[in-house]
Amino acid sequence: MNEHESVRAMLPLGAAGLLDPDEVRRVEEHARTCELCRSDLETWSVYAQGLRKLPQPSAPAGLMERTRARIIQEHAVAAGRRRHAWLLGALAAFGWTSSLAFWVVARALTGGVFTVMGVNWVNGLAWSLGSTVVAWTTAAAAAMMLGRGREMRRFL
Amino acid sequence: MILAATMSLEGFTGDREIARLRKGDPDAITDLIGRYQHRLYRFLVRMVGDPATAEDLFQQTWIRLMEKIGSYDARRNFEAWLFAIARNLAIDHLRRRRGISLDEPDDSGRAPVERLEAAGQDVLTQLLDFERGALLAAAIGELPAIHREVLTLRFEEDMKLEQIAEVAGVPLSTVKSRLHRALESLRTRIEALGKGLYERT
Numbered sequence: 001m002n003e004h005e006s007v008r009a010m011l012p013l014g015a016a017g018l019l020d021p022d023e024v025r026r027v028e029e030h031a032r033t034c035e036l037c038r039s040d041l042e043t044w045s046v047y048a049q050g051l052r053k054l055p056q057p058s059a060p061a062g063l064m065e066r067t068r069a070r071i072i073q074e075h076a077v078a079a080g081r082r083r084h085a086w087l088l089g090a091l092a093a094f095g096w097t098s099s100l101a102f103w104v105v106a107r108a109l110t111g112g113v114f115t116v117m118g119v120n121w122v123n124g125l126a127w128s129l130g131s132t133v134v135a136w137t138t139a140a141a142a143a144m145m146l147g148r149g150r151e152m153r154r155f156l
Numbered sequence: 157m158i159l160a161a162t163m164s165l166e167g168f169t170g171d172r173e174i175a176r177l178r179k180g181d182p183d184a185i186t187d188l189i190g191r192y193q194h195r196l197y198r199f200l201v202r203m204v205g206d207p208a209t210a211e212d213l214f215q216q217t218w219i220r221l222m223e224k225i226g227s228y229d230a231r232r233n234f235e236a237w238l239f240a241i242a243r244n245l246a247i248d249h250l251r252r253r254r255g256i257s258l259d260e261p262d263d264s265g266r267a268p269v270e271r272l273e274a275a276g277q278d279v280l281t282q283l284l285d286f287e288r289g290a291l292l293a294a295a296i297g298e299l300p301a302i303h304r305e306v307l308t309l310r311f312e313e314d315m316k317l318e319q320i321a322e323v324a325g326v327p328l329s330t331v332k333s334r335l336h337r338a339l340e341s342l343r344t345r346i347e348a349l350g351k352g353l354y355e356r357t
Binding site: 064 | 207296311335336339343346
């Protein structure tokens with residue numbers, strides 16, 4: 001690439017004010033003797049000027065208030081989500097704790113044997129299986145209820 | 157006006173407002189929105205081209221900012237960080253939407269040239285009256301998003317190369333080459349559009 005071509009390639013960035021001082025000097029020196037580059041430089045300056053004076057879309061009235069209201073709304077939704085997560089965690093912890101406590105009480109009251117339909121329900125394995133099924137069913141029901149609540153809020 | 161707005165922002169780091177936000181002061185976000193609303197909204201309009209979408213993205217930007225405020229690194233330039241959030245939301249939106257080119261009709265079913273004519277403006281005068289810039293803005297709207305982005309950040313927001321790189325998340329050399337291609341592409345489009353308009357009138 002000769003000097004003319006490399007200077008021409010610099011002209012758009014020159015219009016954007018992004019050439020370093022050495023490059024600016026190079027462009028100026030070349031443009032002094034090259035009619036084509038001088039004219040091109042002027043054209044690019046017109047473009048740069050036009051780009052700096054584009055019609056400005058101004059922010060619509062009430063934008064700040066609407067944004068603030070939406071932030072508050074989103075904040076409330078996020079807080080609700082955190083509350084639900086905390087509630088579900090607390091319920092799960094309560095479920096497992098009460099199951100364990102109840103197992104100890106049930107064993108003490110029945111002397112370690114409480115048979116229904118041939119299964120000893122105060123046996124460790126049967127109790128943990130039964131508790132797991134009850135806990136998961138309860139969690140699924142709670143999740144469905146919360147999901148429906150969210151759908152309702154979105155609809156409203 | 158742009159220069160004046162930029163100059164008034166010189167020295168503004170957002171540190172005080174960020175500290176207030178972290179403490180949960182609700183007025184801090186109002187101050188920040190007030191300070192940036194015109195520039196950020198304008199940037200989003202240039203990016204997505206539609207005022208209603210720009211407003212939605214504007215609001216999402218501030219919501220996202222509130223979510224991320226805890227992880228904001230104070231060594232970063234606040235302005236670049238804010239514009240980067242807006243930029244990413246706009247790019248995500250554009251990825252979901254099919255882009256249009258200069259020759260493709262938009263949702264109204266009319267090509268850009270016809271839209272200008274339909275607006276009841278003298279297109280030849282508009283072409284010659286570069287200062288009004290309506291034609292230039294229309295041509296920018298037809299450029300790819302990564303070109304619109306660098307043009308508006310450089311010429312309207314008067315951002316430095318480093319800031320643009322931070323907003324776009326690309327190296328300095330990429331910003332330079334994108335800006336170069338954007339300007340070349342814009343000039344080609346304007347010249348092509350000008351010729352077409354001249355023949356029409």
